[in-house]
Amino acid sequence: xxxxxxxxxxxxxxxxxxxxxxxxxxxxxxxxxxxxxxxxxxxxxxxxxxxxxxxxxxxxxxxxxxxxxxxxxxxxxxxxxxxxxxxxxxxxxxxxxxxxxxxxxxxxxxxxxxxxxxxxxxxxxxxxxxxxxxxxxxxxxxxxxxxxxxxxxxxxxxxxxxxxxxxxxxxxxxxxxxxxxxxxxxxxxxxxxxxxxxxxxxxxxxxxxxxxxxxxxxxxxxxxxxxxxxxxxxxxxxxxxxxxxxxxxxxxxxxxxxxxxxxxxxxxxxxxxxxxxxxxxxxx
Amino acid sequence: xxxxxxxxxxxxxxxxxxxxxxxxxxxxxxxxxxxxxxxxxxxxxxxxxxxxxxxxxxxxxxxxxxxxxxxxxxxxxxxxxxxxxxxxxxxxxxxxxxxxxxxxxxxxxxxxxxxxxxxxxxxxxxxxxxxxxxxxxxxxxxxxxxxxxxxxxxxxxxxxxxxxxxxxxxxxxxxxxxxxxxxxxxxxxxxxxxxxxxxxxxxxxxxxxxxxxxxxxxxxxxxxxxxxxxxxxxxxxxxxxxxxxxxxxxxxxxxxxxxxxxxxxxxxxxxxxxxxxxxxxxxxxxxxxxxxxxxxxxxxxxxxxxxxxxxxxxxxxxxxxxxxxxxxxxxxxxxxxxxxxxxxxxxxxxxxxxxxxxxxxxxxxxxxxxxxxxxxxxxxxxxxxxxxxxxxxxxxxxxxxxxxxxxxxxxxxxxxxxxxxxxxxxxxxxxxxxxxxxxxxxxxxxxxxxxxxxxxxxxxxxxxxxxxxxxxxxxxxxxxxxxxxxxxxxxxxxxxxxxxxxxxxxxxxxxxxxxxxxxxxxxxxxxxxxxxxxxxxxxxxxxxxxxxxx
Numbered sequence: 001x002x003x004x005x006x007x008x009x010x011x012x013x014x015x016x017x018x019x020x021x022x023x024x025x026x027x028x029x030x031x032x033x034x035x036x037x038x039x040x041x042x043x044x045x046x047x048x049x050x051x052x053x054x055x056x057x058x059x060x061x062x063x064x065x066x067x068x069x070x071x072x073x074x075x076x077x078x079x080x081x082x083x084x085x086x087x088x089x090x091x092x093x094x095x096x097x098x099x100x101x102x103x104x105x106x107x108x109x110x111x112x113x114x115x116x117x118x119x120x121x122x123x124x125x126x127x128x129x130x131x132x133x134x135x136x137x138x139x140x141x142x143x144x145x146x147x148x149x150x151x152x153x154x155x156x157x158x159x160x161x162x163x164x165x166x167x168x169x170x171x172x173x174x175x176x177x178x179x180x181x182x183x184x185x186x187x188x189x190x191x192x193x194x195x196x197x198x199x200x201x202x203x204x205x206x207x208x209x210x211x212x213x214x215x216x217x218x219x220x221x222x223x224x225x226x227x228x229x230x231x232x233x234x235x236x237x238x239x240x241x242x243x244x245x246x247x248x249x250x251x252x253x254x255x256x257x258x259x260x261x262x263x264x265x266x267x268x269x270x271x272x273x274x275x276x277x278x279x280x281x282x283x284x
Numbered sequence: 285x286x287x288x289x290x291x292x293x294x295x296x297x298x299x300x301x302x303x304x305x306x307x308x309x310x311x312x313x314x315x316x317x318x319x320x321x322x323x324x325x326x327x328x329x330x331x332x333x334x335x336x337x338x339x340x341x342x343x344x345x346x347x348x349x350x351x352x353x354x355x356x357x358x359x360x361x362x363x364x365x366x367x368x369x370x371x372x373x374x375x376x377x378x379x380x381x382x383x384x385x386x387x388x389x390x391x392x393x394x395x396x397x398x399x400x401x402x403x404x405x406x407x408x409x410x411x412x413x414x415x416x417x418x419x420x421x422x423x424x425x426x427x428x429x430x431x432x433x434x435x436x437x438x439x440x441x442x443x444x445x446x447x448x449x450x451x452x453x454x455x456x457x458x459x460x461x462x463x464x465x466x467x468x469x470x471x472x473x474x475x476x477x478x479x480x481x482x483x484x485x486x487x488x489x490x491x492x493x494x495x496x497x498x499x500x501x502x503x504x505x506x507x508x509x510x511x512x513x514x515x516x517x518x519x520x521x522x523x524x525x526x527x528x529x530x531x532x533x534x535x536x537x538x539x540x541x542x543x544x545x546x547x548x549x550x551x552x553x554x555x556x557x558x559x560x561x562x563x564x565x566x567x568x569x570x571x572x573x574x575x576x577x578x579x580x581x582x583x584x585x586x587x588x589x590x591x592x593x594x595x596x597x598x599x600x601x602x603x604x605x606x607x608x609x610x611x612x613x614x615x616x617x618x619x620x621x622x623x624x625x626x627x628x629x630x631x632x633x634x635x636x637x638x639x640x641x642x643x644x645x646x647x648x649x650x651x652x653x654x655x656x657x658x659x660x661x662x663x664x665x666x667x668x669x670x671x672x673x674x675x676x677x678x679x680x681x682x683x684x685x686x687x688x689x690x691x692x693x694x695x696x697x698x699x700x701x702x703x704x705x706x707x708x709x710x711x712x713x714x715x716x717x718x719x720x721x722x723x724x725x726x727x728x729x730x731x732x733x734x735x736x737x738x739x740x741x742x743x744x745x746x747x748x749x750x751x752x753x754x755x756x757x758x759x760x761x762x763x764x765x766x767x768x769x770x771x772x773x774x775x776x777x778x779x780x781x782x783x784x785x786x787x788x789x790x791x792x793x794x795x796x797x798x799x800x801x802x803x804x805x806x807x808x809x810x811x812x813x814x815x816x817x818x819x820x821x822x823x824x825x826x827x828x829x830x831x832x833x834x
Contacts, residue, residue: 061810061814062755062803062804062805062806062807062810063805063806064537064806064807064808064810065537065539065752065753065755065770065806065807065808066753066806068539068540068541069539069541070539072534072539074537077537077810077811079814084814084817084818085818086818087811087814087818089535089536089537089811091534091535091537093534098530100527100530100531108531111531112531112532112535115528115529115531115532116532119532119716119717120712120713120716120717121713121716121717122717145713145717146713146714146717146718146819146823147818147819147820147823148717148718148815148818148819152535163534163535165535165536165811167811167814167815167818168818169818218544218546218549219544219545219546219549219765219766220541220544220766221541279544279549282541
């Protein structure tokens with residue numbers, strides 16, 4: 001069956017707008033990568049600004065784990081409501097905190113191909129090739145083994161590699177799931193322009209830095225995303241994974257940091273960047 | 285204790301209990317790991333409630349929350365025949381072999397109160413806990429805690445979670461009465477009433493009340509076979525391995541990280557949460573926590589009642605006069621050093637050969653040899669699936685050393701070695717394809733070793749020794765070092781073919797159930813379990829047969 005439908009039109013501006021930001025005590029809270037929701041069978045990522053209409057007859061599966069020490073997120077899972085014939089898994093990897101994802105989605109998919117082709121009994125059914133995943137340019141690879149047929153479609157948004165991982169026992173169903181992604185829609189961030197994504201911005205541009213208390217120096221990696229406002233102040237701090245106490249201490253310290261204002265084509269622009277506390281980059 | 289020799293005799297037995305060990309104490313007492321309690325820890329009460337379930341009582345279905353459309357394979361059961369473990373490493377020198385044998389003797393000793401047992405304890409010997417399928421292993425089918433509860437005149441009541449045919453368990457309380465985090469072991473038994481503990485009158489914890497509060501979680505002994513080799517895998521190899529298949533992990537919802545030791549910032553790798561840095565630490569902690577024997581590493585009694593203190597502390601120390609053992613080196617070693625030596629010099633489990641591997645089989649499994657040879661799926665047709673559904677599974681079968689299986693009905697069914705090899709080969713392929721090996725990493729190579737013949741040895745533990753979020757279904761709410769209440773170390777699968785109980789709390793004897801229990805809200809294993817549940821019945825069976833061959 002063909003599951004793809006023109007979902008872009010079906011995603012109302014109202015439903016999208018509601019997810020871009022939320023009000024908490026009068027202060028607008030900016031979305032973080034794990035902030036996703038489903039409304040009227042449309043899976044919406046506030047942070048990444050995409051919307052995906054889930055195929056008819058599919059519903060949400062088990063939620064995944066919390067974000068990892070390397071900034072890895074399980075954004076959503078879906079399964080057929082009736083017969084268990086396939087799965088959809090959507091994940092995101094922050095490229096700031098992993099060396100093997102920072103050189104572009106093409107290289108990421110090629111490395112994935114290398115790993116999967118070395119698996120005993122695994123067949124590469126479709127070599128990595130550029131595709132359009134809805135509004136986004138990306139790469140796709142198909143592979144199969146032990147009776148399971150799989151596709152991975154990868155795109156890059158806001159310095160994250162976002163992948164849609166499709167699995168089915170039925171190649172036809174797999175094809176239809178892949179087609180359903182043709183309608184992956186993007187929408188504008190109502191909170192304003194998406195900040196420019198710059199790796200290692202902190203080390204080169206911070207003017208005033210206070211170290212947080214209580215951050216274990218060597219036992220864990222604590223990845224943090226920071227949005228720097230046009231005037232060089234810190235607009236948003238996202239402590240991706242830490243204890244509650246560490247989170248509080250880091251947020252309190254980083255909010256006091258000051259940066260050189262960033263200019264993009266001569267005009268002040270917001271910057272989104274990452275910094276790691278503790279042990280440094282995680283292995284995984 | 286004053287009589288070191290006696291203590292030693294009993295200390296060996298205590299080593300067994302260290303497998304259980306993975307207490308919060310090492311973290312606190314030695315500052316081994318700084319606590320990095322995660323903000324996302326599951327609610328303690330729900331964790332505890334989850335841990336209280338027994339085999340298969342709580343299941344989140346399979347993958348991503350839907351019931352599997354196919355039933356799953358049948359666990360062939362504990363592999364019979366000779367234990368493929370328990371002996372010394374191959375290639376040891378004569379002196380090392382003597383040392384191993386002396387250490388193994390100590391590992392089997394049974395302690396009484398004059399030797400240091402108690403005041404609170406879970407068992408009185410190391411080997412009592414670590415005995416399946418051989419000395420050094422995991423929980424046996426018959427629980428020795430039942431007998432020890434009333435040994436030597438003790439009047440201990442058996443907590444409801446300790447049964448004659450259930451797993452050996454230690455109990456931890458998730459929270460203190462004031463609501464703060466606990467997580468430590470609360471020993472099951474006391475020495476009160478024992479003939480060698482006159483005047484001691486402490487009581488057992490009120491487990492019934494704690495169970496009613498959903499405040500009790502359990503752990504079973506972990507096997508110790510081959511751990512010296514694991515200890516000698518360089519950190520860099522573990523880190524490289526975790527990074528090497530990161531791309532595959534990301535496509536499966538898997539991340540994981542190591543439990544880093546707070547003292548030297550290296551990877552801790554022993555215990556259910558990888559909370560123990562070394563075998564010596566593992567030994568010392570278990571000796572005190574599981575058996576109540578204070579030692580050079582954990583020198584203070586956990587129970588403070590002066591009426592129950594019968595020995596000078598530490599009760600087990602390095603002997604100043606040589607003891608008469610079969611090993612000159614062992615004559616001056618304290619108990620925990622010898623426990624460590626036993627684990628360090630014990631060989632890893634040996635996988636079954638095709639002639640000894642038990643396999644359960646579906647009627648459609650005759651195609652397995654062809655499928656495995658050709659590297660093609662065996663289930664891709666609907667006819668195969670339907671035949672699987674109608675198949676007669678040789679479930680709960682056991683095999684003797686000749687590979688003859690006995691079914692539930694008791695009628696032996698000879699499995700040809702060709703079929704056995706085919707299904708195990710296919711199972712290995714399935715294991716890799718669906719993503720099990722993303723965490724249950726097959727092999728590592730050791731560094732240069734002080735032990736004869738153990739340098740640059742390739743081992744197959746089937747673990748990445750990282751900790752992973754296993755979801756609400758397995759969460760115990762206990763934080764140890766860098767492992768939070770949802771996280772557990774990837775359990776090494778070597779020797780799993782001869783294990784009786786599975787998962788950290790021993791909630792099931794059924795491998796299929798153990799696989800399904802990997803899936804629950806928040807688990808990194810959800811996608812892999814989904815893949816398992818989408819397999820053909822034949823391939824599911826092959827996977828289980830493969831696991832029972834390890």
